[in-house]
Amino acid sequence: MGHHAETKCLDCGYTFWESYGGGFTFHLLRCDQCGDSKQIAFDELGELHLQYLKGLDGCYCVATLEYDEYVRKHAPVTSITEEEYHRGISDFAGPCECGGRYTVDGLPRCPKCKSTRLEEGMVGPMYD
Structure with missing residues (x-):
């Protein structure tokens, strides 16, 4: 589960709301x-997500426990590693307009100076 937080850049002092x-x-x-940032739903990933679930020892998360178990037991797909999955998600996302690459572990950046030296402050709404 993610959340929004008031975030301050430690380099330029700019304050903004960021999703985490x-x-x-x-x-x-x-x-x-x-x-x-870019959101990609699991169902958009299709077989790629099923392959990842198939290779897990347990469920991905409690909210999708029954579905994850069903996939692990019955989906006719070959399992892949987390590294392969993350690479596949980045490939699916395509390049950013700036020429960069969308990644699962990409860091939030200040919209003003692009620094990654950020401090989370007040936490706002949670989201699914």
Whole structure:
């Protein structure tokens, strides 16, 4: 489960609201160059997500426990590693307009100066 938080850049002092973390049914990717974010729902990933679930020892998350178990037991797909899955998600997302690459582990960046030196402040609404 992700959340929004008031965030302050430690380099330029700019304050803004940022989203942190994906949800129960989607990934939040970030550009590795500019920090732009993009959400990708698991169902958009199709077989790629099923292959990842198939290779897990347990469920991906409690909210999708029954579905994850069903996929692990019955989906006619070959399992893949987390590394292969993350690479596949980045490929699916395509390049960012700035020329960077969307990644699952991309860091949030200040929209003003692009620094990754950020401090989370007041936490706002949670999201799925």
